[in-house]
Amino acid sequence: xxxxxxxxxxxxxxxxxxxxxxxxxxxxxxxxxxxxxxxxxxxxxxxxxxxxxxxxxxxxxxxxxxxxxxxxxxxxxxxxxxxxxxxxxxxxxxxxxxxxxxxxxxxxxxxxxxxxxxxxxxxxxxxxxxxxxxxxxxxxxxxxxxxxxxxxxxxxxxxxxxxxxxxxxxxxxxxxxxxxxxxxxxxxxxxxxxxxxxxxxxxxxxxxxxxxxxxxxxxxxxxxxxxxxxxxxxxxxxxxxxxxxxxxxxxxxxxxxxxxxxxxxxxxxxxxxxxxxxxxxxxxxxxxxxxxxxxxxxxxxxxxxxxxxxxxxxxxxxxxxxxxxxxxxx
Amino acid sequence: xxxxxxxxxxxxxxxxxxxxxxxxxxxxxxxxxxxxxxxxxxxxxxxxxxxxxxxxxxxxxxxxxxxxxxxxxxxxxxxxxxxxxxxxxxxxxxxxxxxxxxxxxxxxxxxxxxxxxxxxxxxxxxxxxxxxxxxxxxxxxxxxxxxxxxxxxxxxxxxxxxxxxxxxxxxxxxxxxxxxxxxxxxxxxxxxxxxxxxxxxxxxxxxxxxxxxxxxxxxxxxxxxxxxxxxxxxxxxxxxxxxxxxxxxxxxxxxxxxxxxxxxxxxxxxxxxxxxxxxxxxxxxxxxxxxxxxxxxxxxxxxxxxxxxxxxxxxxxxxxxxxxxxxxxx
Numbered sequence: 001x002x003x004x005x006x007x008x009x010x011x012x013x014x015x016x017x018x019x020x021x022x023x024x025x026x027x028x029x030x031x032x033x034x035x036x037x038x039x040x041x042x043x044x045x046x047x048x049x050x051x052x053x054x055x056x057x058x059x060x061x062x063x064x065x066x067x068x069x070x071x072x073x074x075x076x077x078x079x080x081x082x083x084x085x086x087x088x089x090x091x092x093x094x095x096x097x098x099x100x101x102x103x104x105x106x107x108x109x110x111x112x113x114x115x116x117x118x119x120x121x122x123x124x125x126x127x128x129x130x131x132x133x134x135x136x137x138x139x140x141x142x143x144x145x146x147x148x149x150x151x152x153x154x155x156x157x158x159x160x161x162x163x164x165x166x167x168x169x170x171x172x173x174x175x176x177x178x179x180x181x182x183x184x185x186x187x188x189x190x191x192x193x194x195x196x197x198x199x200x201x202x203x204x205x206x207x208x209x210x211x212x213x214x215x216x217x218x219x220x221x222x223x224x225x226x227x228x229x230x231x232x233x234x235x236x237x238x239x240x241x242x243x244x245x246x247x248x249x250x251x252x253x254x255x256x257x258x259x260x261x262x263x264x265x266x267x268x269x270x271x272x273x274x275x276x277x278x279x280x281x282x283x284x285x286x287x288x289x290x291x292x293x294x295x296x297x298x299x300x301x302x303x304x305x306x307x308x309x310x311x312x313x314x315x316x317x318x319x320x321x322x323x324x325x326x327x328x329x330x
Numbered sequence: 331x332x333x334x335x336x337x338x339x340x341x342x343x344x345x346x347x348x349x350x351x352x353x354x355x356x357x358x359x360x361x362x363x364x365x366x367x368x369x370x371x372x373x374x375x376x377x378x379x380x381x382x383x384x385x386x387x388x389x390x391x392x393x394x395x396x397x398x399x400x401x402x403x404x405x406x407x408x409x410x411x412x413x414x415x416x417x418x419x420x421x422x423x424x425x426x427x428x429x430x431x432x433x434x435x436x437x438x439x440x441x442x443x444x445x446x447x448x449x450x451x452x453x454x455x456x457x458x459x460x461x462x463x464x465x466x467x468x469x470x471x472x473x474x475x476x477x478x479x480x481x482x483x484x485x486x487x488x489x490x491x492x493x494x495x496x497x498x499x500x501x502x503x504x505x506x507x508x509x510x511x512x513x514x515x516x517x518x519x520x521x522x523x524x525x526x527x528x529x530x531x532x533x534x535x536x537x538x539x540x541x542x543x544x545x546x547x548x549x550x551x552x553x554x555x556x557x558x559x560x561x562x563x564x565x566x567x568x569x570x571x572x573x574x575x576x577x578x579x580x581x582x583x584x585x586x587x588x589x590x591x592x593x594x595x596x597x598x599x600x601x602x603x604x605x606x607x608x609x610x611x612x613x614x615x616x617x618x619x620x621x622x623x624x625x626x627x628x629x630x631x632x633x634x635x636x637x638x639x640x641x642x643x644x645x646x647x648x649x650x651x652x653x654x655x656x657x658x659x660x
Contacts, residue, residue, distance in 0.1 A: 052428065054398070054428045055425060055428075068384070087417040091348075091387065096384075
């Protein structure tokens with residue numbers, strides 16, 4: 001096996017976030033479930049946008065945020081995702097490259113616009129996402145550069161891709177290339193509703209194909225159709241080589257063969273916006289694994305990276321995260 | 331004279347701000363003068379964008395920020411400016427309307443893209459702007475709705491318009507309509523370099539056409555080609571019905587016929603980003619004048635609105651400003 005030239009390559013929906021403050025009443029009136037991600041069409045996206053207040057735009061996308069975090073840690077990061085040849089596409093490309101992530105997927109020259117997510121931030125710092133996938137649904141196997149996957153120590157995949165037939169094909173292809181080259185594959189379940197839509201397939205993926213699983217409490221409970229966290233934990237043991245289960249302010253539980261580690265949440269400061277907490281936990285954890293850190297230290301690095309991103313508005317780190325690497329060893 | 335249905339209508343360059351953090355070394359290497367606004371072409375805009383780090387986008391434009399502030403105070407506000415039929419144009423329109431400002435100028439269906447300004451924020455909270463005017467240069471007299479100007483108590487014009495031949499025509503037309511209808515016209519000098527480019531014309535405007543002048547220290551010194559603030563102050567007395575001269579942390583000096591008022595800066599909290607301080611001072615001052623407040627109270631309202639906007643990143647208020655109205659009476 002050749003040595004890896006990338007630590008992690010991620011595949012995901014390339015999305016521009018449109019962030020606006022709102023209140024619980026608005027979510028209620030619009031029938032939006034707080035904290036969830038809902039897929040919406042262009043028409044609903046436009047109608048909802050008309051109703052929200054002044055907004056701020058920045059690059060997002062779950063896996064893209066994770067890779068930006070890996071680059072902020074000093075890791076070698078690559079990204080695969082589909083944007084359109086429009087202003088949002090250009091700003092997505094600018095931001096991820098400016099963050100230090102290699103991104104070469106060509107823009108689609110026609111079709112739908114670049115994907116956007118209306119991120120509604122309530123006063124309790126929770127975010128409710130309404131995503132119009134636009135051109136990102138055109139991501140397909142032809143966008144998966146075999147050389148890039150083969151040269152990455154870990155390939156990281158968004159569960160969100162499972163909502164799209166061509167992206168699912170791209171996902172399966174990346175998985176096959178990675179394993180053929182002796183690399184590891186990581187998956188995040190992304191969202192409890194996303195799990196619900198494809199539970200059987202996710203169960204098969206987790207048990208037979210994926211080496212590293214990321215899930216929060218709602219997602220892992222949805223996968224195994226249980227209600228308590230401990231129940232889910234018992235199910236996941238033995239089903240997956242490594243699982244990182246995140247629990248918001250309760251920290252995370254890391255499961256790996258016979259090992260089990262409790263990682264407390266890092267307490268850095270006040271919580272401003274929880275957007276990106278899971279994405280950045282994955283940054284730290286994957287950076288750790290790809291650098292040979294043990295599970296506990298990788299988990300601590302994840303917790304530190306997550307703590308930075310919830311301290312400000314937006315889902316990508318605002319400062320270099322490399323100082324956390326030493327801290328995670330303690 | 332019919333009673334006004336709008337307190338203030340503003341005419342300006344409709345711009346989307348692209349905000350990124352940078353340092354003094356970058357400004358030096360790129361030959362950028364800290365705190366200034368430089369006009370750049372599309373090519374330079376793209377080249378500079380390539381060099382800056384990850385960014386955040388939000389609606390800007392000096393007069394547009396001022397009108398958003400007037401709406402945040404509860405005033406009746408309108409705006410005239412040119413955007414393209416592109417994503418930045420749509421987000422500019424969304425944000426200004428969502429802020430409560432009437433905005434009906436039709437988008438240009440072809441030509442250059444919506445204007446954008448690369449706003450480089452240094453650690454000292456100063457911002458250095460690099461503006462590609464794009465389609466905003468197409469703003470012309472045909473965009474100035476005579477009915478809107480006639481029905482606004484005050485028409486507010488950006489000095490920046492003076493850099494563009496067709497916008498200058500639009501400016502002159504708005505001025506004539508306003509005065510024909512017994513309304514007042516306000517002008518901000520916008521930028522010291524802008525003043526330098528058209529000094530003779532600005533002197534004529536200030537002395538003969540404009541009722542309310544806004545300028546900061548550098549701008550008023552450039553207008554009268556003097557070095558000290560007091561010298562400029564002596565020049566401006568008698569040249570203009572009302573002048574509001576802003577001095578950053580030193581507050582403002584308001585001149586009106588025989589009156590002269592010293593308005594101290596409002597101290598609300600730490601300064602995060604000075605972008606929009608002058609724009610929001612104008613919001614408070616114009617809201618005051620259009621509601622019959624005296625000069626001192628109008629100035630205090632300006633200082634309060636400015637203090638809110640420098641407390642966070644971005645040039646538009648984040649909270650309703652109406653509570654300041656009562657405070658300004660004290």
